[in-house]
Amino acid sequence: MDEMSLKTANSASLPTADSGTPPKLIDLFCGAGGLTLGFVQAGFRPVFAIDDDRHAAETYRLNFGDHIICGDIRQIESFPAADVVIGGPPCQGFSRLGKQTHGLPTEKSYEGNGLWAEYMRCVEQAQPKLFVVENVPDFFKHFAWEGIQREAARLGYQLAHAVLHAADFGVPQKRQRAIIIGSRVGKPRLPMPTHQQKLNLLGQPVWRTVRDAIGDLPLEPNNINRHDFRNASELSIRRYKAIPPGGNRKNIPDEIQLPCWKNKNPKSGGSADLMGRLLWDQPALTIRTEFLKPEKGRYLHPQAHRSITVREGARLQTFPDDFKFAGSNYQAAKQIGNAVPVLLARRIAETVLALMFETDVMTARSAA
Missing domain, CATH: 3.90.120.10 (DNA Methylase, subunit A, domain 2)
Structure with missing residues (x-):
């Protein structure tokens, strides 16, 4: 996509949701769209996505539509409005595999990790009710997490965060992801596990195999x-x-x-x-x-x-x-x-949707 197209990501050519339609979604560093698919399954409508991998961007386009841009997020001058922003800033240098060869990154020594700031720039412009960041578990040990906390506070978002185990949410895989949910419409919370490793008194199904x-x-x-x-x-x-x-x-x-x-x-x-x-x-x-x-x-x-x-x-x-x-x-x-397991994404999306619904109900009651 040419430079002009990159600079007009919020133009009228992008799909927009009318009143009464599903909540609008932006996915940054979207890859193939594992996160987007989970949110679509939960009832969201994607209106903008970006990734710099052309094969991943084409996969996203095949499954979700032409609102995907293949390019450098730093060249996007403005982002469209949305109800929710999701995405995972590239995590090279955060993972245990990365540490084996590169050591722990610092803000000055690893420019790529500064992409968290581009994510928060989108949050500032799009003004979503909530945002979701996913990354590797070691994300919480590094400057990017500190930066997100700082920017979230400046923009008026409360945060909930934890390392979630995908198997606890019905994914047949022992995969851990750092999840952050930011909210400016009430206190955020993380999804509750739906599965368990062994049978117990809670009566939840065991991990899928x-x-x-x-x-x-x-x-x-x-x-x-x-x-x-x-x-x-x-x-x-x-x-x-x-x-x-x-x-x-x-x-x-x-x-x-x-x-x-x-x-x-x-x-x-x-x-x-x-x-x-x-x-x-x-x-x-x-x-x-x-x-x-x-x-x-x-x-x-x-x-x-x-x-x-x-x-x-x-x-x-x-x-x-x-x-x-x-x-x-x-x-x-x-x-x-590279994708977020779709079912984990859906459980997160259902929690985000519930938070939005609860806020709408409280707002309606206050206005009555």
């Missing part, structure tokens, strides 16, 4: 709807076959170990989940962007001797089967791994 999510898909990929077969070498398949459910690279016999693992000093640490095999009756571990590569994490199918497919990864992130992904399978996997 890998079997719940992908157990009905063919063990042999049928190349339908991104459930695609990937070629693997004979040696790779021998390694896969050596790994039992719940096992990992340490189960591979020495004679077929990768040299970088075979010669690794046991005392030097490193992830034990590389070349890990999922368990049918437990949630998956975090699905990251390279889940098509078994050597990158616990991504082996619980039973078949292969990595999980794009479709299986999408199911574990609670994307519905009719959601369309643009780009190659590797590009789709990147979008899926």
Whole structure:
């Protein structure tokens, strides 16, 4: 999109919601739209979104419409009005993986983390009733969190924040996300868990499992709807076959170990989940962007001797089967791994919608 288009994001060409229509939504750093989809399922209508990844932006457009801009948020001069703003400022440098190579970031040493300020600039211009920020758990340890607190107070927003476990909200995945809800229309709160790890007196259902999510898909990929077969070498398949459910690279016999693992000093640490095999009756571990590569994490199918497919990864992130992904399978996997689990997003959206409704009721009673 050209520079002029970037500067007129609030022009009349963008969809606008009339009175009585669903609340309007802006999604910043939207990626494929996992957050947006959860909010749409809860009753919101997206009117503006932006991301600088062209494949992710095309995925968003295919599923939600032409109000997506592919570009640099810093080039947007003004944002449209909306009831709610959501999004996750890029988190490179915040994650544990980032710390292994880059150390803890500072505001001066890592310019990309300053994108939190662009998010709050949108909040200031769009004047939403509420906003939602999501990020990695370590987000709460860094200057960006301090900056958001400072700007939220200046703009008159109260905050509620916590690290939420996706499995507690029906997602078949052990994935943790930092969630912040800001409100200028009342005291904010976070969603209450809907699931639990084990049965107890609360009577909630237990965590959903890998079997719940992908157990009905063919063990042999049928190349339908991104459930695609990937070629693997004979040696790779021998390694896969050596790994039992719940096992990992340490189960591979020495004679077929990768040299970088075979010669690794046991005392030097490193992830034990590389070349890990999922368990049918437990949630998956975090699905990251390279889940098509078994050597990158616990991504082996619980039973078949292969990595999980794009479709299986999408199911574990609670994307519905009719959601369309643009780009190659590797590009789709990147979008899926970067997304907020849709069901977690929906639980957050339902809480935000309830807060808006409660505020409207209180306002109506005060005016009566």
